[in-house]
Amino acid sequence: MNTPSSTDLRRLLDLVYDLDGDAESHLARMGAIVGSDMTSLSTVDHVEQRLVAAHSVPDESNLSRVSSFHRVFTLHPGFTAFRAGTLHRGRPAAWSDVNTLRQLRRNPLYVDFFAPRGTHDQLLCVVRLNRREGHLLAFNRSRRGWTGRDRAVVELMSAHLGRAQARRAETTRLRRALTRREALDAAADRLAALTPREREVVGELGRGASDRDIARSLGVRERTVHKHLEQAYRKLGVNSRTQAAALLHG
Incomplete structure (x- = not known):
């Protein structure tokens, strides 16, 4: 199957209705729709090439808490795809798109962290991207390969998530501006x-x-x-x- 089914679209629609930018609380649902063993949302500084933050489901699979993981993080196939120009915002890319299994088995990040946890392929999608940081959805599987349906679902999901996060960021900015304006008005009254x-x-x-x-x-x-x-x-x-x-x- 290379296109999302009516059931997929119904589940995506339900997810979109619930999204408010707080994607972390919906990661389990995202993973269930795509069909992944582990789902994560990460913030990556692509200038300094470091992992800033990560949220994962299940929680115990969060490798950002392992200090040695950060030391080899630049070996992540996602960086290879980003540098090669094959990882674009809103367009899913998989390890299997940019690395052969033989190449992966030579990658210390894969050998030391992902393979022991049963992850043999990952589908990545950049949700938001600016000059400094990227926000990425990642879906892990124990087998290699992703269907056209998987990619289409992730692409739709990423588009709505990106808009929800942008709305949430703008709401936060406006609330802070309002709080500051109110504080300035109150200060002006007292100074008067x-x-x-x-x-x-x-x-x-x-x-x-x-x-x-x-x-x-x-x-x-x-x-x-x-x-x-x-x-x-x-x-x-x-x-x-x-x-x-x-x-x-x-």
Whole structure:
């Protein structure tokens, strides 16, 4: 079979409805649809050629927790495919596409980590890619070879997952922007409650001046500066010059 069946499409549709960018919680379902022994979602720094993070199902198959795995990670066939230009975003590629079994058996990464765990082929798909990092889905099997149906399912899955992750990233960015905007608005309201002299003293504080420096700059006694700061701290709802300065600079 070289195309997804109606059952495949129904299961994919159910998965898409549930996706919110949190792919880790759906890895088991993805693996079941594709038909893999192990499924993972990894973040790879392709500039420094290192594994940044990985989530796997089953969890005990997560090789990112093995320090020696990282030392030979650049031998991963995925890097061979990426450098050869055969691993593109949204287009699945398998070990068996770029390596013969003989080549794999000469690869220390395969010999030491994958073969002992019964993995003899892997289907990879780049979900998202930027100048620094790639997010990859990987499906492991104990036998070599993937059908056209397998690849089509992974391609559809990857497209929807990429969009879900992009939406989630944008939502996170907007929430952070809103939180910062609200904090700045609240800070502006509190700063507006200061008297002109208190704002002047806090302004000097924000430039890193000491109480003595502030007194000298404003032509007042240091004790007067202390009183202005006490009043300013109360109005701003802070307890220290560091907090006041942070509030001033947003």
